[in-house]
Amino acid sequence: MSAAARPNWIVRWLVHLVTYAVALTMIAPFGWMISTSLKTNRRAIDPNPSLLPDGPLTQWQWHHYLEAWRRAQLGDFYLNSIIVAVVVTALSVLFCAIAGFAFAKLRFAGRRITFAILLATLLLPYQVYFIFAYFICSWLGYIDQLHALIVPFLASAFGIFYMRQSIVTVPDSLLDAGRIDGFTDFELFVNIIVPAVRPALAALAIFTFMASWNNFFWPLIVIDSSEHITLPLAVERLSAGQFVDSWPQRMAAATIITVPTIFVFVLFQRSFVEGLALTGVKG
């Protein structure tokens, strides 16, 4: 919103109040997760939980973080998660953007029908198709390989649809100008579309990274050995068998693996702000 359309101070004050109140309810579970991770095992499962761990800061159970890190061998599995999430995010954003560009701005035979089929694949829940997706991965020899966590996610119907919706709003006149300059379609994509939809690319990168990083169900099915598991599986192991009282450790581990997603979010969301300056000119 431009500075010209600034509401008066009463409205601004109320808006801040409401928005901050909502924001507080948004972070409550995260705060609870951290608080639990610092409680003693017994206090963590108390039916009348306290907001903060007992005692002063120095008496909080910080050692749960170290224990969680060691017990779940997070150090060993961080690399697996990072490889998978980074490769999937980089390639999937690229492939979805270029396909979204084709669906939004290029003409080719069968465009409408392929797009409709693509949308149709969004309609079924994975509970129905994961069995056969597993068979295909096994046929390709991907079982128990990081391939199984990467290749099926290199493009998604959601990502292509999202990029198409973002690219549709880029004015055709910009593309025409590029064509007059003799740009090929790929050059149009790199030089005109990518700068114009940078905020959307950043948003898709955030979601793709998050989905890959937090994916639990699929790795559980396709990864058998302990060598290639990703972080969520490593954390889930904390609750298995011998560590009965491990609730605070699990929360500590959950906090440790959540931090990179927040980092990625903060890093990428900056481009929403920068986007303003870039697209402000084109009008």
Added chain:
Amino acid sequence: MNGRSSRSGWAFVAFPLAVVFLFTALPTVAGVGLSLFMWNGSDAPSFIGLGNFQAAMTKDPQFWYALRNTLIFAAVTVPITTVLAFLFAVILNARWFVGRTVVRTMFFLPAVVSIIAVGYVWRWVLDPKAGLLNATLEWAHLDALFGGDLPAWLGDNPWGLGAMIAVQIWRNLGFCVVLYLAALSQVPRSLHEAASVDGAGPWQSIWCVTWPAVRPMTAFLIITGSIWALQVFDLVWGIWGEAEMRWTDVLNAHLYREFTHLRISYSATIGVYMLLLTAIVTFAQLRWMRRSEEAYR
């Protein structure tokens, strides 16, 4: 759409489509095929035609409860989430908002935190006896609103469905805010400047300039939001549990429960019903979206 037919079109979509086809479309077709058989996962499947489909309609009351709840769930959560997300995105995009980077991150956190933690904290909040919500209602003397009896939010009653709707809005709001923020930053600033030169106030500027300008994103959020609401699973499974309940069961939870009971082909049948339902909803929305895109040009 302008210009002549392009040869790059297919080159650009070929690989992404191949990935989606191989790992989603093909397994989906196989899953649909499975619904025509009787299969428990180990014995040889036997063909029974539409027998599973008939069984769902006639012999499975839980299917109807789940269907009703799913429809209510989607019809309430999607419009509320979309409109709220738009308003908060406009607020968090405004220059005069203090601390917008921090607040944006706070809004996004529910989507980041694992469902294990989310489930545990909401079970504590919604617990009818020791829960935070009922304690607050009692403290504020709001129990009269419920006829003196505070609702059992986790129980098998319409309040359970209401709580489910609230948690879904809470969890998805930040996600939609982020998509709107990205769309908003693509709106040319000159549009707003022109509007304020014409004497439009902030409110008019939002509804007459911003809202129409992000229409493709609204269409996207309504379509994908409806699909996800119709497929809701982890939140229901994580908070309301695996039991068959009349008011808090949804289609996908019913499907997965049947799957874990090794009625695998019957669970595929529920999936096909979900496909049909989602397809009808999406098709109607796509028609509306096409019209709105034509208006946009």
